[in-house]
Amino acid sequence: MRGIANALLVPILAVFTAFVISGLVIWVTTGDILKVIGPDGAFVGLWQGALGSPQNIAATLITSTPYIFAGLGVALAFKCGLFNIGAEGQLAVGAVSAAFVGYVLPDLPFPFHMLLALAAGLLGGLLWGSIPGILKAYTGAHEVIITIMLNYIALAIVQYLLGGPLKDHSPGNVSARTPLIAPGAEIPSLFAGTPWDMHYGVLLALAAAVLVWLFLARTTWGFEIRTVGANPNAARYAGMSVAKNLVLAMALSGLLAGAGGAVEVLGVTHRHELGFGSGYGFDAIAIALLGKTNPFGVVAAALLFGGLKAGATQMQFNTQISASIISVVQGLVLLFVAADVIIRWLYRVRVKTDDTSLTLAPAAQLAEQAALSDVMPEGPAPKATRKNGGTSGRGSQR
Secondary structure, eight states: OOHHHHHHHHHHHHHHHHHHHHHHHHHHHHOOOOHHHHSHHHHHHHHHHHHSSHHHHHHHHHHHHHHHHHHHEEEEEEEETOOOOOHHHHHHHHHHHHHHHHHOTTTTTTTTHHHHHHHHHHHHHHHHHHHHHHHHHOOOOOOOHHHHHHHHHHHHHHHHHHHTTOOOTTTTTOBBBBOOOOGGGSOEEESSTTTOOTTHHHHHHHHHHHHHHHHHSSSHHHHHHHHHHHHHHHHHHHTTOOOHEEEHHHHHHHHHHHHHHHIIIIIIIIBBBBTTTTTTHHHHHHHHHHHTOOOOOOHHHHHHHHHHHHHHHHHHHHHHOTTTHHHHHHHHHHHHHHHHHHHHHHHTTOOOOOOOOOOOOOOOEEEEHHHHHHHSSSSOOOGGGTTTOOHHHHHOOO
């Protein structure tokens, strides 16, 4: 429990500090402290919009769902020592793939149509995510540069598809979007007809977090991914394929991001349109960092970001303050989590040293140590090896 508390301390303080600074920004720009902490202030409106009623709680959970999927994808790549900035493009490819399968087979019954459309979204994200993994593993290209470039490529391809081959040609439509998916491809509602109405994709996101944790902590592949992330040399020395694990980690990362786009299309929008999900992939980086790349920490961070986004409208209605202040909060959270030395300095939090990192002594050093242990004579040590200013060999041995 103490270890968990230590791990949560810095993220919690980072979120608190981000809210404090954002409140100061609102106060300075408006000149009215009541717009910060008053009964109709920004933070009260934010709370009401995110958690003020069952409908708002359901909206927060729905908004958090793609965050959970994309955050899990980025976190899994982190475990292998990879910085996946391509979740934005992977999510878009997964979304358009699910939308295409969702409307092109209108006569396929439920649940086969839904499962097929969901599988298409996962496969689209997996294939797009595997590209930087392959290039990283077999050419040494840096995954950050590759994933940034692939974001632009993916978004450009999706824009072309939505404005051309996949465009909805219904009378009067001028938007770049796909036709509506068939009813058999929709993810059904959970608690339909009640204030808690949401789609089953919320449960899929929570199940994905559990599966990712089990995969990383309880499977051989997960152990290999964590080992490669901790020390590629040690993994290679132990007989693990570093290249295979790099590709696997990036492919699974893309699969999870693609799942976020697919679930949003099949459960919420029921079509894919230009500008859909903009920012989800980039916010996923902050979510993975805030959650310390732990799957359950990612869920908590995603719920925070989802609540901020869901509550922004009510906050703006209460105070007439731009909802862009939410982006300020998110940016500050990312800043303080990434540069946690600021938080540690502000709140005098001690740094916990960890000496359990995985290391591998070079083979030459191991051979030298073995040779020395074989030839070292018994009795007093030679003068050249005496320590502590002339202490005898017998004292050194003791």
